[in-house]
Amino acid sequence: MAPRFSVTYFVRASDAEEAKQRALDIALEQTVEIPRSCVPKGYVEDEILGRLETLEKDPAGRPGYLADISYSEDDVGGDFLQFLNIVFGNSSIKPGLKVEDITLSPGIVALCKGPRHGIAGLRARAGIGQTPLLMSAIKPVGLSTTELARLAHDFALGGMHFVKDDHGLVNQKTSPFEERLRACVEAVGEANSKTGGRTSFVPNATGPATLIVERAMLAQEAGAGAVMIAPAMAGYDIIRTLAADPGFSLPIIAHPAFSGANVVSPDCGFSHRSFFGTLHRLMGADAVIYPNFGGRFGFTRDECLSIAKACADDIGGPSAIVAAPGGGMTFSRVPEMRQAYGNDVMYLIGGALLQEENLVDACRRLVAAVYS
Amino acid sequence: MAPRFSVTYFVRASDAEEAKQRALDIALEQTVEIPRSCVPKGYVEDEILGRLETLEKDPAGRPGYLADISYSEDDVGGDFLQFLNIVFGNSSIKPGLKVEDITLSPGIVALCKGPRHGIAGLRARAGIGQTPLLMSAIKPVGLSTTELARLAHDFALGGMHFVKDDHGLVNQKTSPFEERLRACVEAVGEANSKTGGRTSFVPNATGPATLIVERAMLAQEAGAGAVMIAPAMAGYDIIRTLAADPGFSLPIIAHPAFSGANVVSPDCGFSHRSFFGTLHRLMGADAVIYPNFGGRFGFTRDECLSIAKACADDIGGPSAIVAAPGGGMTFSRVPEMRQAYGNDVMYLIGGALLQEENLVDACRRLVAAVYS
CATH class of the missing domain: 3.20.20.110 (Ribulose bisphosphate carboxylase, large subunit, C-terminal domain)
Structure with missing residues (x-):
């Protein structure tokens, strides 16, 4: 299994059940983009599919939850735009979602060497x-x-x-x-x-x-x-x-x-x-x-x-x-x-x-x- | 004088005076980006500075106005990203503004040849x-x-x-x-x-x-x-x-x-x-x-x-x-x-x-x- 980086999203939702559903939708949308029932067993489901790690009520008091979703470095394929695409490609088009924080993994750090100066x-x-x-x-x-x-x-x-x-x-x-x-x-x-x-x-x-x-x-x-x-x-x-x-x-x-x-x-x-x-x-x-x-x-x-x-x-x-x-x-x-x-x-x-x-x-x- | 293209913005505002001020701010922000009092007389003021052409209450009933602002093709300099920058570069960062429509001019049509197929x-x-x-x-x-x-x-x-x-x-x-x-x-x-x-x-x-x-x-x-x-x-x-x-x-x-x-x-x-x-x-x-x-x-x-x-x-x-x-x-x-x-x-x-x-x-x- 490749290391995973993660993204914390603010998810507007009126209750935990709705938030969980929206978070699972993000995990799907940002990776395989097919209905859950079609996700191939094995590598795609275990590795590529986004994984909802934690879900908690927004500590800042906004009407929603913070969802932490992890993604495989394998999905990035060494491509910075694909990294951005995983972080927020299609989900950017859904209202009531916001990228709060990004937690890096070794492969992302290696891909993004960062500033020279x-x-x-x-x-x-x-x-x-x-x-x-x-x-x-x-x-x-x-x-x-x-x-x-x-x-x-x-x-x-x-x-x-x-x-x-x-x-x-x-x-x-x-x-x-x-x-x-x-x-x-x-x-x-x-x-x-x-x-x-x-x-x-x-x-x-x-x-x-x-x-x-x-x-x-x-x-x-x-x-x-x-x-x-x-x-x-x-x-x-x-x-x-x-x-x-x-x-x-x-x-x-x-x-x-x-x-x-x-x-x-x-x-x-x-x-x-x-x-x-x-x-x-x-x-x-x-x-x-x-x-x-x-x-x-x-x-x-x-x-x-x-x-x-x-x-x-x-x-x-x-x-x-x-x-x-x-x-x-x-x-x-x-x-x-x-x-x-x-x-x-x-x-x-x-x-x-x-x-x-x-x-x-x-x-x-x-x-x-x-x-x- | 070069031909001018124009952009219609939705400007959130509670009255016409506020809308006019915000629209004039857009005209400044998108072109010269200096205080109005510093705009050099002559070519910069007459040609480059954005020009508020019309302002009307939003016909769709949103809480604001539609401002039509024209810009000189000279400001574009044959550069598509500079065209986008004029349309909404810095003003994209001001809340309560939205680009509604863009009206082309001959120079923009020549710059943007459009789809090949x-x-x-x-x-x-x-x-x-x-x-x-x-x-x-x-x-x-x-x-x-x-x-x-x-x-x-x-x-x-x-x-x-x-x-x-x-x-x-x-x-x-x-x-x-x-x-x-x-x-x-x-x-x-x-x-x-x-x-x-x-x-x-x-x-x-x-x-x-x-x-x-x-x-x-x-x-x-x-x-x-x-x-x-x-x-x-x-x-x-x-x-x-x-x-x-x-x-x-x-x-x-x-x-x-x-x-x-x-x-x-x-x-x-x-x-x-x-x-x-x-x-x-x-x-x-x-x-x-x-x-x-x-x-x-x-x-x-x-x-x-x-x-x-x-x-x-x-x-x-x-x-x-x-x-x-x-x-x-x-x-x-x-x-x-x-x-x-x-x-x-x-x-x-x-x-x-x-x-x-x-x-x-x-x-x-x-x-x-x-x-x-």
Whole structure:
């Protein structure tokens, strides 16, 4: 028998009997997807079929139960998307089910080597100790490469550790990918030579399916310090692929665009921690961007802190990655965020800096506030 | 000024003022993602910034409004994922927003060439007229290649037009991808030679990011009749890439695994028709699998019929594709489904056939029921 990993689902149900039936349906749906009576005896029934391990009333008080279901590594076949498919493929379409937690097994840890750099590697790249990382974004779409490169220069001069493309910047005629990449790497390098700092430029490698790896490699050759990819659009295997590619060595920053439905509804998708924490870590992202509490998105403080915790907890293999809360961060919120996140965090702040009259000064004030 | 496409969002709001504010926030979030006061005058403000075109109380009576927001083709930059990012990238993370409909512009139609075959091409391949298509799936995971190929043979002998891999079949040791592909193509060919039929085998090409195109090409060379891909896992640009690849000519069948959260919640994601209809058509899928009403998933009859309609409606470019409802279809439901869907449909039926004692006979009875 192969080792088994397990998934804990929240199952909406009015009583234990209904919950058990729904849980057994998940075990069937996620593996053999045929009526129970047709499941072949022997290997398929004993090994491949999902197994309901435990069922308990939801300790958080939601109207339902927590079902822990185990699955065989044999069913995964060494394929990360098939792992995701087992975790929540067809069952994602049934309302009132949510993936709460995923417990790994040795084969899954071997399949998902996790981040190449993690938070430790990002800090080393930035040349800092056990303190917060700072990231900003050049934007908006529509500016010329010269204007965007000037912003990258100023963010670097002001002391941000990572300066990324806005996730909407791809290959628009106003600033084609390669032109922008080269101009921004140069601009950041120029700022670094003035400050003695080690700011990295992070281009957005999300793009046409067959060009993502190519753009990531181009970024590496051009001297970028990381790449950004939005896995909910680009596919959930591409970060893992790049993180395991022996010819690629940059950190990878995950962007949450298009992923919202996977977390915002209490009635479907994933818990915040399992999606932005566990899954992104398994994918091999080194940093995961998500909307911070109190900004213009609706995540609660607890949900955000659960993500940060899942980025760092010991899960038996993948290194700790860094939570990168963004979206509506302002100067006045720095104390609150420091108190919430501590040092293991990457602050993503953009709009609040761009609103200030002098961008370099604004960055310096932010650095001072975060490091005071 | 470039032509503009538009997206109609359902915006949860208690009054028109709140709805307008939320709609203007979408226009900002989806394009420039900076505070309104920072938006550069001229090109960025006039062209790139999303534009609220109309706002009306939801005619369906939900607690909110419909906001129509237009976006410039310049913002897309010829990139399908950036198109998706504009449609719903960051705003997907805000609760109480839903993409209802997408209205194309000439540049989007040019970017998304749509399906290569569509429903007409699938029927031509099956050698049938304006009648329903029939598809089944070999399963479960855990069976050997010999056992799976025998199922493929019997489905073909029984008269199914397409016989696909279960979406959980990838490259497991019990049935490696290439071995299964060759064995099933041969088994289906053997059945065809007995019946004079034209059944196609459809392998699952979903897999490691850098192998999907390779597996699709392998399928084509081996004599498969189509390939299946689950875009919510594999990435939303891969079907478009294959459908536009001059070296690839097979139909593509989209599987809904992992996509559930995009549609099941009334509070986030997409309308059923815009996700399984419009978006899959733009991607270039020739058939789109989704859970049928009345089965073990929760879609309503109206939601399912809205998908079928969106697969066929004139949207100014992409050919009509075929809706492939599946999940819990049984013999007794054939009349109800015929009445609901008419002829422009591909019935996906698996478990109900596998439950019967003689699979070939069961398929023949299904064919007779559908064509009577």
